[in-house]
Amino acid sequence: MHRFANPARFLRLAKVILPWSNAVAALCLGAGLYFALLGSPADYQQGESVRIMYVHVPSAWMGMFCYVAMAVFSAMALIWKHPLADLLAKATAPVGAAFTFLCLLTGSLWGKPMWGTWWAWDARLTSMLILLFLYFGYMALVNAFDDPERGHKAAAILALVGAVNVPVIKWSVDWWNTLHQPASVVKMGGPAIDSSMLVPLLLMAVGFKAYWISILILRGRAEIAAQKVRIIRMAQIHAAAQGE
Amino acid sequence: MESFQAMLHMGGYGGYVWPAYGVGIAVLVLVLALSLSSARKAEAELEVLQQTRRARRGKDSESQE
Structure with a gap:
C-alpha cells in the first residue's frame, strides 16, 4: 500500500489546488492580454512590435x-x-516543450522586423533550440520502453545531463557577443524596464505558472490512473495464470 | 471602426504581432485539451476496472457465505 500513499495525498491536494490554479491562470492571462495588447504603450524604438515581448519573454x-x-x-x-516524482517530471515535459517552442516562434516573429532575420545561429537562440530538442528527447525516451520504470529512469538521466544547458542559456548573452539583448528584467539593481511594460510581463508570467500547475495536476492524475490500471491488469493476469 | 483597423495594423507590425498571440493561444489551448482528455480517459478506464473488481468481490463473498 506504500505505493498508493503518496499518490492519494497528491490527488487530495490536487482537488483543492486545481480550481485556484485555473482561476489564477484565467485572471492573470486575461488581464495580461488586456495590458499587453491595449493597456501598455508602444516602444519608442520598436513601435508596436514590442508587444511580442509579452508572449516571448514569459515563454522563455x-x-x-x-x-x-x-x-x-x-x-x-x-x-x-x-x-510521484517520475510522473510529475513526465507531466512537465510537454508544457516546457510548448513554451520553448512558443519562445522560439515568437522570437522569430520579433527578429524579422527588428533584426532583419527570422533566425541566426546566435548563442542564445542556439542554446534555446537545444533545450527544445532535450524536451523532445526526454518525451521520446520516457515512452520508448515497454516497462515504464525503465523509461522513467533513462529519461530522468537525460533530464539531469541536459540541465547543464540551462545556465548556458541564462548567461549566453553575457558569455558571448550575441545578437540577442542581455537581460533587462531579472538583473542586479532591479529591472530596467518601465512599470507599464513590467505589469503585463509579470501578469503573463504568473498566468503561465498557474497554467503549468493546472496541467501538472491534470497530467499527474492521468499518469496515476494509468499506473493503477496497469497494476490491476497485472494482478488479473497473475490471478488468471494461477487459476489454470 | 478606425481604432479596430489600427489595432489590426499594429503600426505596421500586425503581421508579426498577431501570429505570435494567435499561435501562443492555440498551443496553450491544445496542450490543455490533450491533458484534459488524457486525464478523463485514464480515470474512466480505471473506474470501469474498479467497478468490475468490486462486483466480482461482492459475488465471491456471497458464494462463501
Whole structure:
C-alpha cells in the first residue's frame, strides 16, 4: 500500500489546488492580454512590435523553469525513489516543450522586423533550440520502453545531463557577443524596464505558472490512473495464470 | 471602426504581432485539451476496472457465505 500513499495525498491536494490554479491562470492571462495588447504603450524604438515581448519573454522563462522543475523531479525520482516524482517530471515535459517552442516562434516573429532575420545561429537562440530538442528527447525516451520504470529512469538521466544547458542559456548573452539583448528584467539593481511594460510581463508570467500547475495536476492524475490500471491488469493476469 | 483597423495594423507590425498571440493561444489551448482528455480517459478506464473488481468481490463473498 506504500505505493498508493503518496499518490492519494497528491490527488487530495490536487482537488483543492486545481480550481485556484485555473482561476489564477484565467485572471492573470486575461488581464495580461488586456495590458499587453491595449493597456501598455508602444516602444519608442520598436513601435508596436514590442508587444511580442509579452508572449516571448514569459515563454522563455517558462521553458527554462519547466526544465529545472523536470530535472529536480528526476533527481528526486533517482535518489529517493519518490513514486510521484517520475510522473510529475513526465507531466512537465510537454508544457516546457510548448513554451520553448512558443519562445522560439515568437522570437522569430520579433527578429524579422527588428533584426532583419527570422533566425541566426546566435548563442542564445542556439542554446534555446537545444533545450527544445532535450524536451523532445526526454518525451521520446520516457515512452520508448515497454516497462515504464525503465523509461522513467533513462529519461530522468537525460533530464539531469541536459540541465547543464540551462545556465548556458541564462548567461549566453553575457558569455558571448550575441545578437540577442542581455537581460533587462531579472538583473542586479532591479529591472530596467518601465512599470507599464513590467505589469503585463509579470501578469503573463504568473498566468503561465498557474497554467503549468493546472496541467501538472491534470497530467499527474492521468499518469496515476494509468499506473493503477496497469497494476490491476497485472494482478488479473497473475490471478488468471494461477487459476489454470 | 478606425481604432479596430489600427489595432489590426499594429503600426505596421500586425503581421508579426498577431501570429505570435494567435499561435501562443492555440498551443496553450491544445496542450490543455490533450491533458484534459488524457486525464478523463485514464480515470474512466480505471473506474470501469474498479467497478468490475468490486462486483466480482461482492459475488465471491456471497458464494462463501
